[in-house]
Amino acid sequence: SFNEVAKMEGLDSISTLKRLDLSFNLIRRLENLKTLSSLSQLELNSNLVHRAEDLSMLRKYVPHLLSLNFANNPVCEMKSYRHYVLRRLLKLESLDGQGVTAAEQQLAMANTSSIKTQMVKDNAFVQRRSNWSLMPARFRQQGLLDKEALTTEGDDDAWWERVQDLELNHRHLRKLSNLERLVNLKALSLCDNEILGIQGLEKCVLLEELLMEENRISKLENLSTLVNLKKLDLGKNKISKIESLEALTNLAQLSLEDNEVEGLGGLSKLSTLLELYLGNNKVAELRELLLLKPLPKLIILDLSGNPVCYKNEYRLYSIFHLKRLKVLDGLGVEGGEQQAANETYSGRLTEEFVVEKLGHRFFEHVSELDLSGNKIRDTANCISGEFFANLRVLNLDNNLLSDVSGLLNLTALAVLRLNHNRIEALVPDRPRGAPDAPPVGLQTLSALEVLQLGFNDIHSLALFRLLPVGGLKVLFLQGNDISKLEGLENLSQVRELVLDKNKIRHVEFGSLLSLVNLRELRLEENGLKSLSNLVPLPRLQALHLGANRVADMAELDKLAPLPCVLDLTLSNNPLARKQLYRATAIQKLPTLRILDNKEITIEERERVEVLFAMDNRATQNYIPGAAAMQQLTSGMQGNVAKVPVKMSSVTFDQLGGAVSTSQASAGSGASFMCIGLSKVRP
Numbered sequence: 001s002f003n004e005v006a007k008m009e010g011l012d013s014i015s016t017l018k019r020l021d022l023s024f025n026l027i028r029r030l031e032n033l034k035t036l037s038s039l040s041q042l043e044l045n046s047n048l049v050h051r052a053e054d055l056s057m058l059r060k061y062v063p064h065l066l067s068l069n070f071a072n073n074p075v076c077e078m079k080s081y082r083h084y085v086l087r088r089l090l091k092l093e094s095l096d097g098q099g100v101t102a103a104e105q106q107l108a109m110a111n112t113s114s115i116k117t118q119m120v121k122d123n124a125f126v127q128r129r130s131n132w133s134l135m136p137a138r139f140r141q142q143g144l145l146d147k148e149a150l151t152t153e154g155d156d157d158a159w160w161e162r163v164q165d166l167e168l169n170h171r172h173l174r175k176l177s178n179l180e181r182l183v184n185l186k187a188l189s190l191c192d193n194e195i196l197g198i199q200g201l202e203k204c205v206l207l208e209e210l211l212m213e214e215n216r217i218s219k220l221e222n223l224s225t226l227v228n229l230k231k232l233d234l235g236k237n238k239i240s241k242i243e244s245l246e247a248l249t250n251l252a253q254l255s256l257e258d259n260e261v262e263g264l265g266g267l268s269k270l271s272t273l274l275e276l277y278l279g280n281n282k283v284a285e286l287r288e289l290l291l292l293k294p295l296p297k298l299i300i301l302d303l304s305g306n307p308v309c310y311k312n313e314y315r316l317y318s319i320f321h322l323k324r325l326k327v328l329d330g331l332g333v334e335g336g337e338q339q340a341a342n343e344t345y346s347g348r349l350t351e352e353f354v355v356e357k358l359g360h361r362f363f364e365h366v367s368e369l370d371l372s373g374n375k376i377r378d379t380a381n382c383i384s385g386e387f388f389a390n391l392r393v394l395n396l397d398n399n400l401l402s403d404v405s406g407l408l409n410l411t412a413l414a415v416l417r418l419n420h421n422r423i424e425a426l427v428p429d430r431p432r433g434a435p436d437a438p439p440v441g442l443q444t445l446s447a448l449e450v451l452q453l454g455f456n457d458i459h460s461l462a463l464f465r466l467l468p469v470g471g472l473k474v475l476f477l478q479g480n481d482i483s484k485l486e487g488l489e490n491l492s493q494v495r496e497l498v499l500d501k502n503k504i505r506h507v508e509f510g511s512l513l514s515l516v517n518l519r520e521l522r523l524e525e526n527g528l529k530s531l532s533n534l535v536p537l538p539r540l541q542a543l544h545l546g547a548n549r550v551a552d553m554a555e556l557d558k559l560a561p562l563p564c565v566l567d568l569t570l571s572n573n574p575l576a577r578k579q580l581y582r583a584t585a586i587q588k589l590p591t592l593r594i595l596d597n598k599e600i601t602i603e604e605r606e607r608v609e610v611l612f613a614m615d616n617r618a619t620q621n622y623i624p625g626a627a628a629m630q631q632l633t634s635g636m637q638g639n640v641a642k643v644p645v646k647m648s649s650v651t652f653d654q655l656g657g658a659v660s661t662s663q664a665s666a667g668s669g670a671s672f673m674c675i676g677l678s679k680v681r682p
Contacts, residue, residue, distance in 0.1 A: 001024050003024075005025040005027060006027060007027065008030065008031050012032070015035045015036070017036055018038060019041040020036070021043040022044055022047070023043045023044060023045045023046055023069070025047050026047065026048055027044065027049060028047070028048045029051070030044075030049065031057070033057060033061035034061055036061060037061065037063075037064070039062045039065060040064060040065060041068075045069045045070060045096070046071070047073050048074065049070065049073040050074035051075065052084065055075065056088060059088040059089060063090075065091065065092060066094070067092075067093060068092060068095055069096055070085075070095075071096040071097065078216065079216070080194050082096075086100060086104065086108035087108050115168065115176065116178065119168065120166060120182075123166060123168055124166050126163060128165055160182060161181070161182075161183055163184065163185055164185060164186045164187065165185075165187040166187070168188075169189055169192050170192045172193060173190065173193040173194060174193070175195060175196065175199070176199055176200035176201065177200055179201060180200065180203040183205070184206055186206055186208045186209065187209040189209075189211040190211065190215070191211055191212065191214055193212075196217065196218070197218075198212070198220070198223065201222065202222070202225050203225075207226050207229055208228055208229060209231045210231070211231075212233065213234065213237075213255070214235070215236075216237065216238060217238065217239060220243050223244055224244070225247075227249060229250065229251055231251075232251060235255045235256060235257040235258050235277070236258040238259065238260060239259040239260065240259070242261060242266035242267060244266075245266055245269070246269045249271070251272060251273055252275065253275040253277075254270070254275070254276050255277040256277065256278050257278065257281070258279070258280045258281075260281065261278060264283060264289070265288075265291055267291065268295070272297060274297050275298075276292070278302060278306070279302045279304045279305045279329075280304070280305035282306065283307065283308050285352075286311060286317055286350075286352055290321060290352050290355075293321055297324070298322060299324055299325060299326040300325075301322065301327070301328055303329060309329065315328065316341040316344050320342060320344070320346070346377070347376055348376075348377060349374075349376050349380050349383070353382075354369075354383075357369075364390060365390065366390065367390055367392045367393065368391075368394075369388070369391060369393070370395040371394075371399070372395045372399070372417070373397070373398040374399060376399040376401060377401065379396075379404070380406055381406050381408060382406070383410070384406075384407070385408060386408075388410060389411075390412050391412060392413060392414045394410070394415070396418050397420055399420075399421050400421065401421040401422060402424060403425060404442060405440040406441070407444070407445065411445075411446060413445050413448060414447055414448065414450065415449065416448060416451050419452050419453070419455055420456075422456060422457055423456040423457065424456070424457045425463070426441075426463040426466075427441070427467070428440060442467050443468065445468070448469065448471065448472055449472060449473045451474070452474075452475075452476040453475075453476060455480070457481060459483070460482070460484070461482060461484070461486055461487040462486050464490065464491070465489060471493055472491060472493060473495050474496045475496070475497050476498045478498045478500040478502070478522070481502065481503060482502040483503040483504060484504070484508070485499075485508060488514055488515060491514060491515060492514050495517055495520070498522045500524040500525055503527065504523060504526040504527070505526070505528065506528065506529065506530055507528075507532065507534055510533070512533070512534065512535075516537075516538060518539060519540065519542065520541065520542040521540060521543050521544070523545050523548070524547050527549055528549060529549045530558075531545070531555040531556070532555075532558055535558075538563060538564070541567065542565075542566065542567040543562070544567075544569040547571070548572075548573050550573040551575050553581065553584055555575065556584060556589075559589060564591060565591055566594065567593065568589065568592055568594070568595050569595075571597070582595060583608045583611060
């Protein structure tokens, strides 16, 4: 004794041993007793033996035991422990330091462990008694009607089918038997027994109420045929896991109080459940409450005595997530509590919610996370590099976020979508004179390649200078209140920049100077009046400027320095409605392939070249009428004879360079006189 012996071994060679003292050790199992048949005294007090089945080993291998001490072992807490041992060791004279009397031994032997026919007949009822299980025993005596109905003659077994209620409480029963003929049984009470498992109820398909409180049941099983069950009470047992309840589609009340339940899984299919009692178990995590959200009718929940109840946020958290609760832990849910819960948790991201979305807690293996459209107001530091070390894509579109300071140290994050939120500032405001705070939010996302901030409330881009955006390639900022292009100095690697639907009225000189790798720029619906300062963009291939206010055709000249533009959009600008707009744009930007979402064909470009070539020739041959009159006047002053006038008729459209073939084919009659002057000898 008084050692750290954890296992009974090395006893094979001492078969004549009479007394064995192993008290105050660490023994969990009774084993290696085969050679100790001569043992008469065994001291095993203050160890860790916890299985009742181990006590049966004593009857098999040491049947002549006279004195046994098991005090202060977990197995001693078993109900009817003393009678259980005495029924197996018939020669025992002392148990746990107390003498065994003949009367006690006789009482232990009288307690049967199984259900007998006469026991059923003596405790059965032929009519269902509502709430009879809640009544004191003295009011539940079998009535005259029941006794007469259950009177049998000969071998008549018809009475079995008449039984609707059966009460077998406090009978020291260890197993269920002889119940298969109770086909019309609706209520069965087996409280305060020693039943080890649920079995033998397969034929009781009409059962509505099953009470097995205060037994030794360790597992929920064999309940699939009890589809009509409405009340199930398994309190004060040894159940550690909720399972095998999916078939109980009519269950309204479930009691598992005083068990060893650690989680609330296995309840999600109980769509009719109204009351759930789980007091004094081992539920410790708030996230377990989320597993009750699929229960549409749950109005009463009791988790009192569980570790989770001692968390400060437990009650409000439960009320917020279980909207239909009327009673929580014996206290009614008041309107003020519901309002406080909504104010505290509405839109607040929790670790439990993320687990629910993902279906697991292995955050370190997550590379893509979609939390869009969940009305999130605050990420509450739930999404950080500490948990999501390998997260590369994060979607937070269509939420209610006003800042992103809760995104911390996501060093692997490459794609961040924050469209349709309420973000105003890219960096949290700091009071003047306040000490420098550690970087948060976007300041910690050094690996970003795609950042989408469309349709928020951003007013300024100046704070981009403070962000580690050197590797950023795509930036969406459409639908904000940006009025000035600034703070883009660190965006040298950006290839796509979207600024549609802002308030940018003009582009300031040099504001795009650093965007040397930009391939696509969108500035539609901004109110631009000029195309100035959209240079230099040496790699720009797509420029979308539709739905602005550019009116002057001369503005097209300002795009000529762009060497690589292939796609240009100027539709819904005033200049796009002017004659020769398309032809002029094609002529001034020879690299264009698409204009206003319409491809420029080879034939169209050839027609434009011919058009402007004709216009150039006509301009070169044309002598204005004023110059001709001046020559004529000067000749007359020199006393020369009248000069013969050589006249030719040229159409106006040919000189004007029109491209409309319909007008040319119409043969416009509008013409003017071209006067040719030649000197004639006097």
